[in-house]
Amino acid sequence: MTQNSRFSCLPVAGRLFIARHGETVFNAAKRLQGDHLHTPLTRAGFAQADAMGAALAELLGTRPALSLWASDTGRALQTLAVITEHLGLDWHDAVHDPRLVEIGMGSWGGRYYADVIAEVGPVIEAPEMLLKPAPDGETYAAIATRVTDWLQAHACDGDDKLVIMHGISSRVLRGVLLGLPPHPVFGAPVAPGLPQGSVVMIADGREDIVVTGTGGGHA
Numbered sequence: 001m002t003q004n005s006r007f008s009c010l011p012v013a014g015r016l017f018i019a020r021h022g023e024t025v026f027n028a029a030k031r032l033q034g035d036h037l038h039t040p041l042t043r044a045g046f047a048q049a050d051a052m053g054a055a056l057a058e059l060l061g062t063r064p065a066l067s068l069w070a071s072d073t074g075r076a077l078q079t080l081a082v083i084t085e086h087l088g089l090d091w092h093d094a095v096h097d098p099r100l101v102e103i104g105m106g107s108w109g110g111r112y113y114a115d116v117i118a119e120v121g122p123v124i125e126a127p128e129m130l131l132k133p134a135p136d137g138e139t140y141a142a143i144a145t146r147v148t149d150w151l152q153a154h155a156c157d158g159d160d161k162l163v164i165m166h167g168i169s170s171r172v173l174r175g176v177l178l179g180l181p182p183h184p185v186f187g188a189p190v191a192p193g194l195p196q197g198s199v200v201m202i203a204d205g206r207e208d209i210v211v212t213g214t215g216g217g218h219a
Contacts, residue, residue, distance in 0.1 A: 007144045007145070007148050007175075007176050007182070007188060007189055008148075008176075008179070011155065012151065012155045012177065012202075012203075013155065013156055013157065013158040013159075014157070014158055014159050014160045014161065014203075015160045015161070015201055015202070015203040016160075016161050016163060016177065016201070016202045016203070017056065017066070017160070017161065017162045017163065017199055017200070017201050017210065018163045018165065018170055018173065018174060018199065018200050018201075018202065019052055019079065019083070019162065019163065019164050019165070019170075019198070019199040019211075020165065020166065020167055020170050020194060020195075020196050020197065020198050020199075020213065020215075021041070021045070021049075021071075021073075021075045021076045021078075021079040021164060021165070021166060021196065021197075022041050022042075022044070022045030022046060022047070022048035022049045022052075022075070022078075022079050022196055022197050022213075022215060023041065023042050023044045023045035023048060023196050023197070023215040023216065024039040024040060024041055024042060024045055024075045025039055025040055025041075025042055026039040026110075027042075027045075027196065027215065027216055028042050028044075029112070030112060030113045030114065031110060031111065031112050031113070032105050032108050032109055032110065032111055032112075032113060032116060032123075032131075033102065033105075033109070033110075034102055034103055034104055034105030034106075034108070034109040034110075034137070035073075035101050035102050035103065035104040035105065035109065035138075036073070036109060036110060037072070037073050037074060038073070038074040039073070039074065039075055040074060040075065040078065041075055041078045041079065044214070044215065045075070045078075045079070045196070045197075045215070046078075046082060047214075048079075048196060048197025048213050048214055048215055049078070049079040049081075049082035049083060049197070050082055050086075051197060051211060051213070051214075052079070052082075052083055052197060052198075052199050052211050052213070053082050053083040053084075053085065053086030053087065054086055055199065055210055055211045056083060056086065056087060056162070056199065056210065056211075057086040057087055059210060060087065062087065062088045063087065063088040063089060064087060064089075064160070065159065065160060066087070066089065066159070066160050066161065066162045067095075067157070067159045067160070067161050067162070068080065068084065068089065068091075068093055068094035068095065068161075068162050069094065069095050069097060069100065069161055069162065069163045069164070070094050070095070070096055070097070070100065070163070070164040070165070071096070071097070071098070071100040071101045071102070071164065071165045071166060071169070072096035072097065072098050072100075072101065073101060073102070073166075076100075076164045076165060076166070077091075077094075077096070077164075079164050080094055080162075080164045083162070083164070097150060099146040099147060099149060099150040100147070100150065100163065100164075100165045100166075100169060100173075101165075101166065101169060102165075102166035102167065102168060102169050103131065103133065103137065103138050103140075103143055103166075103168040103169060104137050104138035105134050105137045105138075106134035106135065106136035106137030106138075107134060107135075107136050107137075108123070108134040108137060109134075109137075125185065125186075128183075128190065128192070128193070129193050129217055130168070130171075130183070130185075130186065130190060130193075131167075131168055133186075139186070139187070139188075140168075140172060140183065140186035140187060140188035140190065141186075141187045141188045143168065143169055143172045143188065144172050144175075144176060144188035144189060147169065147172055147173040147176060148176055151173075151176065151177070167193065167196070167217065170194075171190050171191045171192070171193060172188055172189065172190055172191075174191035174200065174202065174207065175188065175189030175190045175191045176189050177202045177205070177207075178191060178202070178205060178206075178207055179205060191207070193217050194209070194212065194213065194217075195212065195213040195214060195215045195216060195217055196213050196214075196215025196216060196217075197211065197213025197214055197215045198211055198212050198213040199211040199213075
């Protein structure tokens with residue numbers, strides 16, 4: 001099996017609306033967030049979630065036929081709560097799946113970007129603005145494996161899905177769905193980055209941006 005086919009998935013039935021959570025207190029403080037479970041939204045983050053919910057409600061109407069999925073992190077679930085209020089859907093119907101969480105940052109997790117950069121040099125890979133994995137953290141290939149596993153389990157369900165997740169992990173999921181080749185440095189498909197508070201729709205291998213958020217770009 002080639003590396004490209006390793007991360008391929010079954011044809012996906014239905015549309016996937018993939019949302020990146022709103023800004024958090026870690027983002028505002030410029031701390032490496034990664035897979036930390038409980039980093040609450042800021043007021044700007046709630047406003048971004050509000051904008052996502054309003055845009056999805058305008059596109060899909062009230063009580064659309066969507067299955068709800070989210071990373072099991074507080075920031076993803078807070079974002080989902082605001083969006084589901086707009087859509088008239090029940091937040092309690094969402095499935096919380098750890099395969100949708102953000103990249104695990106190991107010993108860098110929770111630290112200020114500036115402090116880590118002072119020790120190891122730049123941690124953002126230009127020009128794609130990709131976060132470098134920590135030496136003891138999760139690799140992009142590992143992220144691709146877990147999001148592909150999630151897709152393989154649910155791609156054939158046939159329903160439209162709203163998926164609330166994170167900056168790096170959503171880029172990898174989108175890359176897998178779009179059939180992108182593995183990144184030459186990080187070894188996994190990675191789609192272009194979008195700010196916090198963004199939503200895309202992927203259907204039939206094509207991506208359309210529903211909302212371009214107003215948040216930052218780092219994880």
